[in-house]
Amino acid sequence: MSKEITPRQQDYAQWYNDLIIKSGLADYSAVRGCMVIKPYGFALWERMRDELDRMFKDTGHQNAYFPLFIPKSFLSREAAHVEGFAKECAVVTHYRLKNDPGGAGVIVDPEAKLEEELIVRPTSETIIWNAYKDWIKSYRDLPLLINQWANVVRWEMRTRLFLRTSEFLWQEGHTAHATAPEAEAEARQMLAVYADFAERYMALPVVRGVKSPAERFAGAVDTYCIEALMQDGKALQAGTSHFLGQNFAKAFDVQFLTRENKLEHVWATSWGVSTRLVGALVMAHSDDEGLVLPPLLAPLQVVIVPIWKGAEQKALIDAKADEISAELKKAGIRVKYDDSDNVRPGWKFAEYEMKGVPVRIALGARDLEQNVAEVARRDTREKMSLSLDNLAARIKDLLDDIQQQIYRAASTYREEHITPADDFDTFRKILDEKGGFVSAHWDGTAETETRIKELTKATIRCIPLDNPPEEGKCILSGKPSRERVLFARAY
Amino acid sequence: MSKEITPRQQDYAQWYNDLIIKSGLADYSAVRGCMVIKPYGFALWERMRDELDRMFKDTGHQNAYFPLFIPKSFLSREAAHVEGFAKECAVVTHYRLKNDPGGAGVIVDPEAKLEEELIVRPTSETIIWNAYKDWIKSYRDLPLLINQWANVVRWEMRTRLFLRTSEFLWQEGHTAHATAPEAEAEARQMLAVYADFAERYMALPVVRGVKSPAERFAGAVDTYCIEALMQDGKALQAGTSHFLGQNFAKAFDVQFLTRENKLEHVWATSWGVSTRLVGALVMAHSDDEGLVLPPLLAPLQVVIVPIWKGAEQKALIDAKADEISAELKKAGIRVKYDDSDNVRPGWKFAEYEMKGVPVRIALGARDLEQNVAEVARRDTREKMSLSLDNLAARIKDLLDDIQQQIYRAASTYREEHITPADDFDTFRKILDEKGGFVSAHWDGTAETETRIKELTKATIRCIPLDNPPEEGKCILSGKPSRERVLFARAY
Ligand SMILES: [Zn+2]
Ligand SMILES: [Zn+2]
Numbered sequence: 001m002s003k004e005i006t007p008r009q010q011d012y013a014q015w016y017n018d019l020i021i022k023s024g025l026a027d028y029s030a031v032r033g034c035m036v037i038k039p040y041g042f043a044l045w046e047r048m049r050d051e052l053d054r055m056f057k058d059t060g061h062q063n064a065y066f067p068l069f070i071p072k073s074f075l076s077r078e079a080a081h082v083e084g085f086a087k088e089c090a091v092v093t094h095y096r097l098k099n100d101p102g103g104a105g106v107i108v109d110p111e112a113k114l115e116e117e118l119i120v121r122p123t124s125e126t127i128i129w130n131a132y133k134d135w136i137k138s139y140r141d142l143p144l145l146i147n148q149w150a151n152v153v154r155w156e157m158r159t160r161l162f163l164r165t166s167e168f169l170w171q172e173g174h175t176a177h178a179t180a181p182e183a184e185a186e187a188r189q190m191l192a193v194y195a196d197f198a199e200r201y202m203a204l205p206v207v208r209g210v211k212s213p214a215e216r217f218a219g220a221v222d223t224y225c226i227e228a229l230m231q232d233g234k235a236l237q238a239g240t241s242h243f244l245g246q247n248f249a250k251a252f253d254v255q256f257l258t259r260e261n262k263l264e265h266v267w268a269t270s271w272g273v274s275t276r277l278v279g280a281l282v283m284a285h286s287d288d289e290g291l292v293l294p295p296l297l298a299p300l301q302v303v304i305v306p307i308w309k310g311a312e313q314k315a316l317i318d319a320k321a322d323e324i325s326a327e328l329k330k331a332g333i334r335v336k337y338d339d340s341d342n343v344r345p346g347w348k349f350a351e352y353e354m355k356g357v358p359v360r361i362a363l364g365a366r367d368l369e370q371n372v373a374e375v376a377r378r379d380t381r382e383k384m385s386l387s388l389d390n391l392a393a394r395i396k397d398l399l400d401d402i403q404q405q406i407y408r409a410a411s412t413y414r415e416e417h418i419t420p421a422d423d424f425d426t427f428r429k430i431l432d433e434k435g436g437f438v439s440a441h442w443d444g445t446a447e448t449e450t451r452i453k454e455l456t457k458a459t460i461r462c463i464p465l466d467n468p469p470e471e472g473k474c475i476l477s478g479k480p481s482r483e484r485v486l487f488a489r490a491y
Numbered sequence: 492m493s494k495e496i497t498p499r500q501q502d503y504a505q506w507y508n509d510l511i512i513k514s515g516l517a518d519y520s521a522v523r524g525c526m527v528i529k530p531y532g533f534a535l536w537e538r539m540r541d542e543l544d545r546m547f548k549d550t551g552h553q554n555a556y557f558p559l560f561i562p563k564s565f566l567s568r569e570a571a572h573v574e575g576f577a578k579e580c581a582v583v584t585h586y587r588l589k590n591d592p593g594g595a596g597v598i599v600d601p602e603a604k605l606e607e608e609l610i611v612r613p614t615s616e617t618i619i620w621n622a623y624k625d626w627i628k629s630y631r632d633l634p635l636l637i638n639q640w641a642n643v644v645r646w647e648m649r650t651r652l653f654l655r656t657s658e659f660l661w662q663e664g665h666t667a668h669a670t671a672p673e674a675e676a677e678a679r680q681m682l683a684v685y686a687d688f689a690e691r692y693m694a695l696p697v698v699r700g701v702k703s704p705a706e707r708f709a710g711a712v713d714t715y716c717i718e719a720l721m722q723d724g725k726a727l728q729a730g731t732s733h734f735l736g737q738n739f740a741k742a743f744d745v746q747f748l749t750r751e752n753k754l755e756h757v758w759a760t761s762w763g764v765s766t767r768l769v770g771a772l773v774m775a776h777s778d779d780e781g782l783v784l785p786p787l788l789a790p791l792q793v794v795i796v797p798i799w800k801g802a803e804q805k806a807l808i809d810a811k812a813d814e815i816s817a818e819l820k821k822a823g824i825r826v827k828y829d830d831s832d833n834v835r836p837g838w839k840f841a842e843y844e845m846k847g848v849p850v851r852i853a854l855g856a857r858d859l860e861q862n863v864a865e866v867a868r869r870d871t872r873e874k875m876s877l878s879l880d881n882l883a884a885r886i887k888d889l890l891d892d893i894q895q896q897i898y899r900a901a902s903t904y905r906e907e908h909i910t911p912a913d914d915f916d917t918f919r920k921i922l923d924e925k926g927g928f929v930s931a932h933w934d935g936t937a938e939t940e941t942r943i944k945e946l947t948k949a950t951i952r953c954i955p956l957d958n959p960p961e962e963g964k965c966i967l968s969g970k971p972s973r974e975r976v977l978f979a980r981a982y
Contacts, residue, residue: 030565030621031609034558039637042555064533067525068611068642068658069581072588074521076596087588090560091599092611094582095646097566105567108582108608117599118522120559120583120611130521140833146530151559151642155586167559342631 005354007288012232013160016283020161023291023354025278033159033166037275040355041162043299045169045278049149051201051297052171052273055193061145061173066127068151069118074126078251081125084218088155090120090166120153125219125244125270128174129252136176136266138257143186144176152274162279163236163491170274176266178256180245183267184222187243190271191224194239202277203294203407204228204284205414206238207437207486209462214446217270221245227461227486229414230283233435235461235488238280241271279491285379285406291356292379294406295399302328302335302395303352307345307364314339317363324361324373324391331392333399353378358402359395379406420484424475427487431458437488441481443474452476458487496845498779503723504651507774511652514782514845516769524650524657528766531846532653534790536660536769540640542692542788543662543764546684552636552664557618559642560609565617569742572616575709579646581611581657611644616710616735616761619665620743627667627757629748634677635667643765653770654727654982661765667757669747671736674758675713678734681762682715685730693768694785694898695719695775696905697729698928698977700953705937708761712736718952718977720905721774724926726952726979729771732762770982776870776897782847783870785897786890793819793826793886794843798836798855805830808854815852815864815882822883824890844869849893850886870897911975915966918978922949928979932972934965943967949978 005022006014020026025041037045053063069092076082096112099105121127128146136144149171156166173190177183191208198204206226216223220242228238249255249265258264285292295301304324306317321337328335338348345362352360362374373391376383379402386394417436421427430438442448442460452475453459463485472481496513497505511517516532528536544554560583567573587603590596612618619637627635640662647657664681668674682699689695697717707714711733719729740746740756749755776783786792795815797808812828819826829839836853843851853865864882867874870893877885908927912918921929933939933951943966944950954976963972 027622027625029558030562030618031558031560034560036558036622037556039553039555043553045556046554062530062534063537064530065528065536065660067520067522067527068644069522069525071521072599073596075588082597087590087597087600088586089588090583090609091585091588092581093584093599095579097563097578097580097582097610099573099578105564106573106578108563108584109578118581119588127521131518131527134518153559169556 005288005290008231015288016279017161019282019286019290020279023356025282025291026161028161031166033156035159035161035165035167037169040299041278044281044293044297045275047297047299048201048277049171052193052197053149055197056147056171056173059145059189059193061147061175064146064148065150066124066131066148068121070121070124070127072117072119074130075119077126078219078247080247081219081251089122090153090155092118092120121150122152122154123270123272124148124150124152124172125174125248126252129248129254129268132176132266133252133254136254136256139178139259142176142178142256142266143182145173145186146175147171147173160279162275162282168275170272172270172272175269176249176254177269178258178264178267180267183245183269184243187222187224187241187269187271190269191226191239191241194241194271194273195226198226198228198238198277199407201294201296202281202284203296203403203410204238204280205407205411207462207464208466209464209486211240211462212446212449212460212485214449215460217242219244219247221247224465225462227437227488228280228284229417229436229488230280230491231413232283233417233489235437235490236276236280236283237461237490238277239271239273242269244268244270284410286356289350289381290354292406293356293358295358295403298356298358299334300336300355300357301333301399302359302361303348303357304335304337304361304363305345305348305352306337306339307362309365313365316365316368320368320388321363324363324388327392328395331396333392333395349376359398377402379409418486421475422472427475428456431456431487431489435489437461437486439484439486440475441470441472441483442485443477443479443481445477448474448476452487456489458489461486461488461490496779496781499722506779507770508652510773510777510781511770514847516773516782517652519652522657524647526650526652526656526658528660531790532769535772535784535788536766538788538790539692539768540662543684543688544640546688547638547662547664550636550680550684552638552666555637555639556641557615557622557639559612561612561615561618563608563610565621566610568617569710569738571738572710572742580613581644581646583609583611612641613643613645614761614763615639615641615643615663616665616739617743620739620745620759623667623757624743624745627745627747630669630750633667633669633747633757634673636664636677637666638662638664651770653766653773659766661763664760664762666760667740667745668760669749669755669758671758674736674760675734678713678715678732678760678762681760682717682730682732685732685762685764686717689717689719689729690898692785692787693772693775694894694901695729695771696898696902698953698955699957700955700977702731702953703937703940703951703976705940706951708733710735710738712738715956716953718928718979719771719775720908720927720979721771721982722904723774724908724980726928726981727767727771727774728952728981729768730762730764733760735759735761775901777847780841780872781845783897784847784849786849786894789847789849790825791827791846791848792824792890793850793852794839794848795826795828795852795854796836796839796843797828797830798853800856804856807856807859811859811879812854815854815879818883819886822887824883824886840867850889868893870900909977912966913963918966919947922947922978922980926980928952928977930975930977931966932961932963932974933976934968934970934972936968939965939967943978947980949980952977952979952981
């Protein structure tokens with residue numbers, strides 16, 4: 001393991017890239033803009049996915065699967081959707097290859113041209129609402145609470161592993177309701193699920209808020225979001241939940257018979273999080289030595305490394321390590337004993353620090369004599385000598401403590417980086433020198449929002465849900481404002 | 492629930508289609524050849540996927556994720572692969588849409604043409620082996636045991652829900668090994684995993700075999716397969732596992748340093764099963780009343796239906812049903828209490844028969860007085876009166892019994908439908924009148940195989956792995972043969 005990660009202070013973007021690749025989370029692929037999620041990265045995503053899936057099911061949702069392809073004409077059905085949605089899509093125009101008569105492999109068969117082009121889904125509202133038209137007839141069919149785990153494609157020229165790739169994995173919930181308040185409540189409930197997941201599992205404090213009209217999802221009436229802060233002071237949108245009103249129901253003519261036997265259009269939500277969360281997790285907690293993973297999501301929670309001279313010592317340590325492994329496994333802890341003999345213990349220490357394994361147990365011959373082990377925690381890099389008696393319980397406590405400590409550290413950083421600004425010079429200075437969220441008055445117009453973005457590269461991340469009302473003046477226009485909003489430069 | 496399924500005797504293909512749609516497993520979509528997997532169908536697939544995933548992990552495999560797109564030129568790298576592999580692929584030629592200047596929605600932006608077309612993966616050997624080139628340097632990197640759960644696309648003109656669709660979901664294992672015997676053993680191990688899954692979970696007896704050269708996967712040295720028999724006497728390939736030799740390693744130049752410090756090409760396997768298994772499950776066990784699902788995979792194992800008159804009875808039954816539900820859930824049984832009041836009990840009975848719920852418990856006021864419930868099993872449609880005392884244990888036994896009974900019924904049918912034939916007239920007669928597998932001598936040539944297919948539409952399903960050697964004469968050519976092979980008409 002050569003620990004050649006660029007330090008964060010030197011180049012944060014390069015640090016992130018080095019880290020993702022050297023820790024084995026992901027790599028670039030032969031296809032521009034698409035990444036390979038390697039086994040370690042996928043194991044992390046699997047843990048996130050499984051917890052989220054459980055939370056979705058606990059709130060009454062079912063999974064389903066809709067086609068990868070969307071007929072091009074569907075995208076034009078909802079006016080705001082097609083206007084606002086990025087048009088950088090992968091377009092399928094042909095359905096057959098044939099052997100090149102010249103012998104140069106295969107070529108596209110020009111005779112196999114599709115009558116209507118198919119778009120590789122960038123999001124699935126249109127194809128799903130087209131199906132819902134057949135599924136929803138009466139109020140008894142509502143609410144319809146469906147989620148899909150899928151890959152989606154949005155063509156990207158400038159990509160960044162996990163954070164922005166042409167193909168990514170995500171889940172998209174698409175629900176249908178009889179009334180507006182029910183759909184609103186669903187959109188807010190799913191935002192709460194995302195926030196809970198981010199904070200409890202990812203150890204990532206988030207601001208719950210609603211987007212300004214300009215930052216809304218194309219086709220939404222309201223877009224709720226959770227916003228997190230990265231160590232370089234930039235914000236990252238970690239999840240969104242949209243109240244879609246009747247827009248898609250009207251575009252696809254989905255009506256239902258009410259209890260009173262009247263035909264009405266259905267109310268909708270959609271909500272999603274993606275493999276971007278892996279990037280957020282890495283950026284929020286890791287350091288110059290490698291990943292720092294919260295124990296609840298770490299694919300491996302504990303690694304045991306033997307330190308030995310000669311076969312006799314090795315045999316003794318092996319026996320003890322197996323005993324400890326069994327004890328930890330029984331306690332539900334994900335543990336690995338790494339007794340590979342082709343690298344030295346110091347190399348292994350560095351390797352597992354790079355991979356962010358929360359706890360390392362080093363076992364040497366002298367430790368065994370004293371019935372102790374040297375235990376190191378990844379987050380603070382503290383070392384302690386722990387008795388081997390009742391070790392599983394101690395390790396379990398330690399893992400809990402690490403989970404909380406990682407959250408606390410991120411929370412402290414976040415709290416220190418929400419800064420109020422009451423004039424534009426201060427606003428700009430905070431963005432340039434300190435970073436983080438800036439809490440400021442805004443006059444509520446898209447013009448001002450755009451102008452601030454042009455001048456500072458900062459966008460309105462959200463209007464926090466728990467915002468206290470406060471009379472004030474817009475930092476740019478000086479016009480009256482009734483609450484502060486959060487600005488930041490963002491990923 | 493209108494039980495309008497076409498009977499099997501009348502039209503087996505229509506029965507299957509009716510059943511899939513009316514039981515809510517899947518439906519057609521707006522995209523030709525692509526289906527929507529509805530929540531009930533997806534819940535079934537999820538249970539299959541989770542069991543398989545556990546089995547893959549238990550045999551040392553890890554999941555990863557590779558790009559959806561494959562550069563067109565990759566397909567030509569392995570000669571047999573491109574020659575033999577179906578060229579009915581979805582081809583991405585452009586990466587952007589734009590607003591139609593004429594106002595008719597969106598059009599493909601002709602300026603956004605890809606330099607090299609991308610193929611939506613029909614299978615991932617090429618893109619994965621291109622990545623393995625960077626991952627594998629030394630014998631210490633081997634074996635590499637990776638699986639991917641993904642969607643794939645193979646353009647189909649004539650589709651059938653679950654059995655043949657343009658897009659389907661599957662898993663594809665791709666492993667790399669230092670030696671040929673290790674790779675061979677892996678290919679056989681994964682075949683054993685598939686067979687075990689089919690028989691223990693799907694209650695589907697399968698023949699384990701190896702394909703004739705003509706039926707091999709394009710690029711494989713040997714293709715192992717499991718073959719199942721459907722109720723109409725046609726065979727269905729339920730899974731394949733390929734020993735790929737060094738073909739892909741050579742095509743993508745993947746070499747490793749051996750222990751002896753020599754450079755050698757890596758040995759490979761790939762193996763996969765897909766949502767086709769859902770179709771096989773349905774076809775193998777279901778009847779004219781609806782689905783028959785093996786309890787181990789049924790999304791819902793027990794449904795409780797109340798039969799009441801008036802609120803007073805209802806309250807008593809509700810209380811008892813909640814008690815029973817809690818008891819069953821505690822025993823790990825997936826149970827639902829359906830006390831909806833908009834349809835009659837008889838309608839519910841038919842509905843849950845259609846959905847193949849293995850056990851139905853009807854609870855009436857008189858039952859409660861006598862401390863019994865009327866329990867009906869879906870597979871044999873037998874009814875029995877069971878005491879409410881210790882009901883969970885009785886239901887658990889019943890579910891076990893149903894699982895075994897479904898397997899036994901399918902096995903009996905399968906055993907009755909493996910028929911030897913020693914001359915071509917008999918061979919043809921069995922295929923036409925009885926169906927099933929025909930065990931016959933074949934001279935080992937592709938010419939004879941093709942001719943038999945032309946004459947009878949039957950293909951060699953496999954050469955069974957446990958085949959006893961037997962001297963004989965080819966049923967078509969009369970040339971000498973040393974073992975029988977299994978022919979059948981197939982899905
Ligand atoms: Zn309408
Ligand atoms: Zn080579």
